[in-house]
Amino acid sequence: MSAVLLKAACEPASHNVRVGPIPEIPVSPDKLSDATPCVVPPLHEKLPCGRGRKMKLSPIYAVLIAATAALGLFEAARAQNSPVQDPATSSPRREVNITNDSAPGWLPSRIQEEQVLKTTIDYFSALDQQQYERAYAMMAEANRNSLPLSRFIQQNREFQERSGTLVRRNVLKVTWTKDPASAPFRGVYAAVDIATQFVNVDRHCGYVVLYQRPSGGEFEVMRQESNFIDNGTAAKIERDKRAVLDHMWAGLATNCPNYGSTASPLPAR
Numbered sequence: 001m002s003a004v005l006l007k008a009a010c011e012p013a014s015h016n017v018r019v020g021p022i023p024e025i026p027v028s029p030d031k032l033s034d035a036t037p038c039v040v041p042p043l044h045e046k047l048p049c050g051r052g053r054k055m056k057l058s059p060i061y062a063v064l065i066a067a068t069a070a071l072g073l074f075e076a077a078r079a080q081n082s083p084v085q086d087p088a089t090s091s092p093r094r095e096v097n098i099t100n101d102s103a104p105g106w107l108p109s110r111i112q113e114e115q116v117l118k119t120t121i122d123y124f125s126a127l128d129q130q131q132y133e134r135a136y137a138m139m140a141e142a143n144r145n146s147l148p149l150s151r152f153i154q155q156n157r158e159f160q161e162r163s164g165t166l167v168r169r170n171v172l173k174v175t176w177t178k179d180p181a182s183a184p185f186r187g188v189y190a191a192v193d194i195a196t197q198f199v200n201v202d203r204h205c206g207y208v209v210l211y212q213r214p215s216g217g218e219f220e221v222m223r224q225e226s227n228f229i230d231n232g233t234a235a236k237i238e239r240d241k242r243a244v245l246d247h248m249w250a251g252l253a254t255n256c257p258n259y260g261s262t263a264s265p266l267p268a269r
Contacts, residue, residue, distance in 0.1 A: 102177040108188070116174060116190045116210055119219040123208070128166055132156055140211055140220040142184070162230060164199030172258040179214075188212040190219065193258040203249050204228040205256035227252045 096107055108116075119138065126135035132153045136144065172193040179186045189211055196204040206226035210219040229249060237245040 097173060097175040099175065099177040099180060101180040101182065103179045106178045108176050108190070112188065112190075112212070113174075115212075115219050116192065117171075119210055119221075120171065120192050120194075120208065123221055124169070127156055130157075130160070138221050140222045143220075143222055163201045163204075163228075167197040167199060169194060169196045185211070185213075187214050188219075189222070193256065195256070200232070201228050201230050203234065203252075205253060207256070225255065227255045 098107070123135055123138050126132070126138070133149070135156075136149050136152050139147075172195055175191045175193075176188070177183070178188045180189070183189060189209060191207050191209050193207045194205065196206075198204065204226065205228070206224070208221060208225075209223040211222040212219045229245075229252065234245055237248065
């Protein structure tokens with residue numbers, strides 16, 4: 001996620017820890033489906049701790065699911081996830097992004113990394129295949145309590161009608177923390193940054209926060225945010241002035257610090 005127009009003032013710092021050798025986990029973008037579960041009215045409010053302030057941009061829609069306010073702690077992580085080469089060996093090493101308020105000395109295990117990837121794939125695949133009850137069951141109780149199943153299904157159906165089928169999805173970065181003081185529950189949290197393209201939506205980015213209880217077990221979906229401009233809206237703006245479209249997308253993409261570029265990724269259809 002990338003690009004800065006509106007920056008939060010309360011984002012905590014993070015650091016990278018290189019661990020390895022850990023084998024790469026193959027990721028097929030086609031197996032991941034839409035990260036946006038719903039569409040909300042144009043006037044929306046960003047996270048309480050802030051990736052931004054209120055944006056009255058009528059063509060732009062941002063989505064928040066299951067607002068657990070304290071989870072804004074993930075939004076500070078900015079470093080790229082990339083394997084690096086150990087000069088002493090031929091084995092690739094992997095960067096693990098940990099927030100500074102995480103439990104001292106803690107690192108996610110390889111099993112936890114695999115669990116997070118699998119949960120991400122399974123959750124978005126369920127949404128893409130319109131298996132909404134299965135996706136809903138993967139959400140944390142606090143998330144489900146804030147969003148009834150009927151509304152969850154309706155919002156996802158509306159978005160699928162608007163976005164069309166999935167073209168590609170990229171998992172950009174995973175940021176980890178354990179037992180942070182600002183979180184509502186003790187346990188392990190993983191924020192997965194994602195960029196997506198659909199047939200009718202070229203500009204789409206967001207993240208999902210997964211949670212694992214202190215006792216271990218499966219990761220659950222604690223929170224989700226998506227930001228996008230559909231191609232129809234983008235085309236109307238572009239006809240008037242391309243710079244306006246780029247400026248709007250730059251503002252929205254500031255919610256996605258690892259997105260990679262402030263510029264509109266592809267020309268509007």
